Amino acid sequence: MSNALELIGEHAEADRLTLPTGACVFRRGEPVQAIHIVEQGLVELISGPRNRIRYGPGQLFFYEDLVASNQFHSRDAKALTPLAVIRLNRSGFLALIHRHPTLVLELIAQQHTRLRQQRADARHFY
Numbered sequence: 001m002s003n004a005l006e007l008i009g010e011h012a013e014a015d016r017l018t019l020p021t022g023a024c025v026f027r028r029g030e031p032v033q034a035i036h037i038v039e040q041g042l043v044e045l046i047s048g049p050r051n052r053i054r055y056g057p058g059q060l061f062f063y064e065d066l067v068a069s070n071q072f073h074s075r076d077a078k079a080l081t082p083l084a085v086i087r088l089n090r091s092g093f094l095a096l097i098h099r100h101p102t103l104v105l106e107l108i109a110q111q112h113t114r115l116r117q118q119r120a121d122a123r124h125f126y
Contacts, residue, residue, distance in 0.1 A: 004106040005037055005058060005086075012091035017085050025077035032071050034087045035068065036061050041083035045075040054080070060107065062098075 004060070004100065008014060025036060025043060036043075037060045045053045045062060053063045053075075062075065088096070095104055 001009060004103050004110070005060065007100055007103060008060070008088050008093070009039075009086045010036055011012055011088055011092050011096055013089055015087045017083075017087055019079045019083040019085070021079055021083075023079045023083065025079065026073050028073050028076050030073050032073055032090065034089045035069050035093050037072070037076070037086040037088075039084040039086060039093070040078040043077055043083055044080050046076040058092070060110070 028047065038055050038057050040057055043055050043061065045055070047118075053061075062073070062077065064074075
């Protein structure tokens with residue numbers, strides 16, 4: 001587990017959730033209340049039939065909504081398999097960033113790696 005995920009998982013305000021396959025983690029349009037980290041399983045974020053993103057163990061989602069100005073989820077999140085996640089509320093996440101500013105750099109690096117992989121994967125479809 002990365003330093004960022006360890007910090008978040010050990011935070012006093014972090015909750016651990018276990019969800020069955022098909023369960024909704026959150027819905028598009030709901031107020032953003034937390035970030036989530038996959039401990040086990042797969043979750044899919046959906047904003048349309050051709051716009052799907054999957055997250056697996058060790059991956060954090062969906063902090064993009066947490067920092068967005070409208071503060072509402074832009075996608076539905078659904079468990080594709082039995083799912084174990086860590087959830088940290090907005091204030092806890094912001095306090096963690098304040099105490100550990102390099103956490104932001106690690107999250108940006110993770111996002112960059114994810115985007116690079118998605119581009120590489122997309123080349124196989126053209």
